Structures are given as C-alpha cells and as structure tokens.
Amino acid sequence: MTLEPSSATADTFLVESRSVACDGGDGPLGHPRVWLRIPEHDVVCPYCSRHYVLREGAGHEAH
Ligand SMILES: [Zn+2]
Numbered sequence: 001m002t003l004e005p006s007s008a009t010a011d012t013f014l015v016e017s018r019s020v021a022c023d024g025g026d027g028p029l030g031h032p033r034v035w036l037r038i039p040e041h042d043v044v045c046p047y048c049s050r051h052y053v054l055r056e057g058a059g060h061e062a063h
Pocket residue numbers: 022023024031045046047048049050
C-alpha cells in the first residue's frame with residue numbers, strides 16, 4: 001500500500017452560502033452547471049467530487 005500525502009486534501013472550497021453553483025471548472029472534471037445545497041456543514045459535488053464547506057458563521061442569515 002502506498003500513502004499519498006495529498007490524498008486527504010481533495011479540492012475543498014469554503015463558501016458562504018448554502019446554495020453553491022458548481023461547473024467543475026475547466027478541464028476533465030468540467031460539467032454542466034448544477035446547484036448544490038449544503039444541508040448541514042458541507043456537500044460533495046456528485047459530478048466532480050469537489051468538496052464545498054460552509055464557512056463557519058455563514059448560512060445563518062436572518063429569515
Ligand atoms: Zn462539480
């Protein structure tokens with residue numbers, strides 16, 4: 001088995017809203033833009049596996 005030092009850090013993006021638009025960016029992981037909703041603290045894009053993390057203190061805007 002080989003441990004890759006960078007394996008624990010997939011693409012992770014801090015966001016400040018529970019609604020995130022993801023298109024995978026340029027390159028092989030690009031995909032049509034989809035909207036992701038962060039249910040709790042984070043969400044992983046089912047297309048490109050980008051990891052979106054809700055920034056601490058965000059997502060609690062007034063109703
Ligand atoms: Zn994506």
